[in-house]
Amino acid sequence: MAQHHEQGAYARGIRKVRTAPIQQVGPGHRNSYILEPGLWEEHDPFLFLAEDWFRRGSFDLHPHRGIETVTYVMEGKLEHFDTKTNQIDYLLPGDAQWMTAGRGVIHKEDPAPGETVHSLQLWVNLPRAHKMTEPYYQNLRSADMAVRSEPGATIRVFSGSSGKAKAGTRNIVPVTMVEFTLEPGAAVKQELPGAYNGFLFVLEGEGRFGRDGTKGETRSVLFLDSAEGHERSEIELAAVTKLRALLYAGQPLREPVVAQGPFVMNTYEEIVQAYEDYRNGKFA
Known part of the structure; x- marks a missing residue:
C-alpha cells in the first residue's frame, strides 16, 4: 500500500538555485537573506528568511503584527524577552x-552576555482571517523534537511531518519545516502536499536535489517547482558529501501583502492602524 502511495506522488524538481551572500550590517552583526523580502507572490506564504550572526545589542525591543516568526538557533545562547509574559x-x-x-x-531577542548567536529567522505571513489573533509562543526544544531515522539519515521535524515522525507544533498556516543530516551516499524522499510552495537551504556539504539531481552546496537556496494539480508530491535529497539541509514548505495564502517595518497586513490602512495601536500602547 505504501509503495502505491509513493508512486502516486509527483516527483518535484528544482526551478531555481541561488547562492545567499553574507553582508556586514554593523559592529558584531553579519546578515544574509536566504529568502529576499519583497518577492511576496513567489515565496507565499513565506515573507523572508534571514540568517544572522550577532552579538548582544544588535536588536532592541520591537513590535510585530500580522505574522509569525520562526527563530532557529544554530550556535550560541539566545535570550528572549516579551512584554506579554514579561519573562526572559x-x-x-x-x-x-x-x-x-x-x-x-x-519582544527582544538578544544573545546572552558574551555570546555570538548564529540563527535563522523565517517570517510566515498570516491569513487575513488570523492577522489579529491572540499572540502566543511555542518553544521547540531540541530534546523533544520528532525525529525520523533512515539508513545514513537523521531528519528532525520542527513542524509538519516526515515519514511517520510528526511535530506537535500548532500551525495557523500549514508549514513543513524539517532538517536533514545525511551521510555521503545516503538519499531520502520527503513527501509534501502538492499545493505547498517551498525551498531548501544547504547549511553544509554537497548534494543532489529533485527529480533531475540538481546540484546544491553550502549556502545554496533551491526553490521547488510547482506541483499544483497533484494531491501529493515528494522531493528527493541525495548526499554527495556529508549534507545538512533545511526544507521549508507551506500552503500559499494568495492574498494581498502590504508590509512596512515590523508589520505585515493586507492594506495600507491596516498598516497605519498598526502604527497607531502601537503608539497608543495597545500591543501586548
Whole structure:
C-alpha cells in the first residue's frame, strides 16, 4: 500500500538555485537573506528568511503584527524577552521558537552576555482571517523534537511531518519545516502536499536535489517547482558529501501583502492602524 502511495506522488524538481551572500550590517552583526523580502507572490506564504550572526545589542525591543516568526538557533545562547509574559527565556543550539505575533507583540531577542548567536529567522505571513489573533509562543526544544531515522539519515521535524515522525507544533498556516543530516551516499524522499510552495537551504556539504539531481552546496537556496494539480508530491535529497539541509514548505495564502517595518497586513490602512495601536500602547 505504501509503495502505491509513493508512486502516486509527483516527483518535484528544482526551478531555481541561488547562492545567499553574507553582508556586514554593523559592529558584531553579519546578515544574509536566504529568502529576499519583497518577492511576496513567489515565496507565499513565506515573507523572508534571514540568517544572522550577532552579538548582544544588535536588536532592541520591537513590535510585530500580522505574522509569525520562526527563530532557529544554530550556535550560541539566545535570550528572549516579551512584554506579554514579561519573562526572559533562553533558546540553545538546536532549539527553535515559533512566535505568533497576531494582533501585536513587543519582544527582544538578544544573545546572552558574551555570546555570538548564529540563527535563522523565517517570517510566515498570516491569513487575513488570523492577522489579529491572540499572540502566543511555542518553544521547540531540541530534546523533544520528532525525529525520523533512515539508513545514513537523521531528519528532525520542527513542524509538519516526515515519514511517520510528526511535530506537535500548532500551525495557523500549514508549514513543513524539517532538517536533514545525511551521510555521503545516503538519499531520502520527503513527501509534501502538492499545493505547498517551498525551498531548501544547504547549511553544509554537497548534494543532489529533485527529480533531475540538481546540484546544491553550502549556502545554496533551491526553490521547488510547482506541483499544483497533484494531491501529493515528494522531493528527493541525495548526499554527495556529508549534507545538512533545511526544507521549508507551506500552503500559499494568495492574498494581498502590504508590509512596512515590523508589520505585515493586507492594506495600507491596516498598516497605519498598526502604527497607531502601537503608539497608543495597545500591543501586548
